[in-house]
Amino acid sequence: MPEIPEFTPVNLLTGFLGSGKTTLLRRMLNDPALSDTAVLINEFGEAGLDHHLVERIDDNMVLLQSGCICCTVRGELVDALRDLHSRRERGLIPPFSRVMIESTGLADPFPTLSTIKADPVLRHHFRPGSVIATVDAVNGARQLDVYVESNRQAAIADWLVLTKSDLARADADDGLRERLRRLNPDASIIDVHDPALSVAELVAGSDATRGAGLQSASGFYCEDSRELVTAAGEAHSAAFRSFVLSVDRAIDWTAFGIWLTMLINRHGERVLRVKGILNIEGEDRPVAIHGVQHLVHTPVHMGGWSSQDRRSRIVFIVDGLDATLLKRSFEAFAVAPPDPVRAASPLYNRNR
């Protein structure tokens, strides 16, 4: 039975879209040292997938959806934390001694942490814990150039965890580290593949560095989307949109692959994130797909379906792309048509 601290630390796992937050969270939750962790997952989009991708769904896991934790769903965050505390007090859920929040890839960490300190109930039971920010070694430099959210996340972190160094050019890592060091000299920088990385240390953090992070970030503000100012101070109109494509029928893998490749080749810069759980023809298990701008990760077979709902769902977060056109092209090219149509279609007979 874990010891319940007087003030339960609330750790924040932040980092830009697709930078590896859920992957790191899964690793943390698999570590016995962190088994007594309640988890709040916040996603920017119409349909959250991360709680499926973590492949752990229980009473100590809460999904905060349909908005960004630092602005539109801040009230939901307060309610969720109060509810977790109340259910723990009444013995309705397994006791937990820390909370981990995985924020959206667009969230400003500062309002989330200040919410915990400002709320009249929460501040008696919880305290801000360490902030862990994942930074993608492939896309991170460009994201820092263009998206102010990425700078805010890195500036407030106690730990900057470099991800995807295995996919990046060897020299990309040095430049990125240097840049992160200038942005946040107090943070510890570690590569996610470094054998010395201890997830228990990540959550321990230090009050001293956290205080510095909070102050340096206090001038930042959050907009859920739309008009933003870049780190360089230039006006930047970022039309972030999130939408989900959902399909009842099984998807033809070849047709889908061609469609996705064409989309990324043409519009990769503007596809900030694509992630999906797909029901592929001839496969019993769901397949998870991930893309971040021009980088498409190797698809992964998941353990199994978590419910009877076997629809494919693909979440997009785009910057200035027309969702209607994208949906139309998806339906035209990527969705497996019913059998009689398929038989007559050269596209769907390819590679068979």
Ligand SMILES: Nc1nc2c(ncn2[C@@H]2O[C@H](COP(=O)(O)OP(=O)(O)OP(=O)(O)O)[C@@H](O)[C@H]2O)c(=O)[nH]1
């Ligand atoms: N090769 C490699 N792939 C990684 C690494 N970290 C994450 N990925 C992959 O990157 C993709 C996105 O990872 P996620 O963990 O879902 O990223 P995220 O930050 O949670 O994404 P959002 O919640 O959408 O912002 C997945 O395909 C991961 O398997 C890494 O260090 N190396």
